[in-house]
Amino acid sequence: MTHPSNPGRADRRPLLTQLGTGSPTAGDDCACLVICNAIRWASHGRVGPKSQGEVKEWVRQIRSWARKPTGGLLMFGDCLEVYRHPDLHRAFDRAGAPPFSAGYFQGVSWDGVKGGLYNDRLIHLAIDYHVLRKGAAPMGSTTFNGGHSVALLGAQNSRGRVYTNVADPLFDGRRAGIPDGWQVARLREYRAAAGAWGARPAGEGKATIIAVKRGVK
Numbered sequence: 253m254t255h256p257s258n259p260g261r262a263d264r265r266p267l268l269t270q271l272g273t274g275s276p277t278a279g280d281d282c283a284c285l286v287i288c289n290a291i292r293w294a295s296h297g298r299v300g301p302k303s304q305g306e307v308k309e310w311v312r313q314i315r316s317w318a319r320k321p322t323g324g325l326l327m328f329g330d331c332l333e334v335y336r337h338p339d340l341h342r343a344f345d346r347a348g349a350p351p352f353s354a355g356y357f358q359g360v361s362w363d364g365v366k367g368g369l370y371n372d373r374l375i376h377l378a379i380d381y382h383v384l385r386k387g388a389a390p391m392g393s394t395t396f397n398g399g400h401s402v403a404l405l406g407a408q409n410s411r412g413r414v415y416t417n418v419a420d421p422l423f424d425g426r427r428a429g430i431p432d433g434w435q436v437a438r439l440r441e442y443r444a445a446a447g448a449w450g451a452r453p454a455g456e457g458k459a460t461i462i463a464v465k466r467g468v469k
Contacts (some may be wrong), residue, residue: 259415259436260406263293266304267433268422273307277315283325283401284311285378285421287334290403293374294348294466299340324399326376327460332356332402335462350467359458362443368463369407369416369439376462377402377446384445390435392422399449407439414439 255368268288270281277284288310292300295451301310315321317337318330335354344351357364368375382397403419414440425432446459 259417261405261432263289263405263417263419265292265297267419268292268301268304268307268421270307270347270421271424271426273304273311275308275311277311277322280322280324281311282421283376284314286401286419287314287331289419289421290335290374290376290464291340291352293405294464295344295347296466296469298347298349299343315380325401327376327462328356328358331376331462333400335464336355350469352467353465355463355465356461357463358460360461362446362457362459365404365446365459365461366414366439368431368461369404371436372406372466374463374464374466375404376467377404377442378460379442379445379451380448381445383448384442387441387444389437389441389445390418390423390431392420392424392430394429396422402442404442405434412456418442 268285270285271278275281285307286308286390288300297464301307317334317339318325320330332354341351365375379402381393381400385391385394405417405419407414407416415436418435418437423431423433423435444456447456
């Protein structure tokens, strides 16, 4: 099956991943790493970890802003607070990066997710990894079954199929069969996994997201 090599605007910097960072909470850091990749994209590379070696300290800072030293970060109570934290926005200002915004949406339609991608939003998406593994999406683990965060960026329609760039914090190429870095995937592969985790009540076609809008240079 053919697909576009780059569906829309993608981040060309290497993907920052969650394992092997030295963080004591590495197994629960998926949302922290989505935030790291998102703010690096939003700031045009001026804010956020410059390399994998800086991830541990950024995770510590993100958890401090979220007031969540351990465990997974909640989308509304934790992640959104980080995206909107005054200290993060001051870091953008000090770095000369254009200001960004982030909006939280619960139970958003799948058309809404797609529309955000077509309108140059990075979509921080909550998914159920057990459901995701039942489909054909690229996988960072063959055994993990819990809640997870990924970032989607850009969209392109190819012969009636919509593709997007996917940043899964487990795409670290640590062994054969594990993708390394940003991947191109069919957007519909994430629909059921988003509906299983990210809606109240759950249901395919609904999702919980944080849509990040990047400022203009």
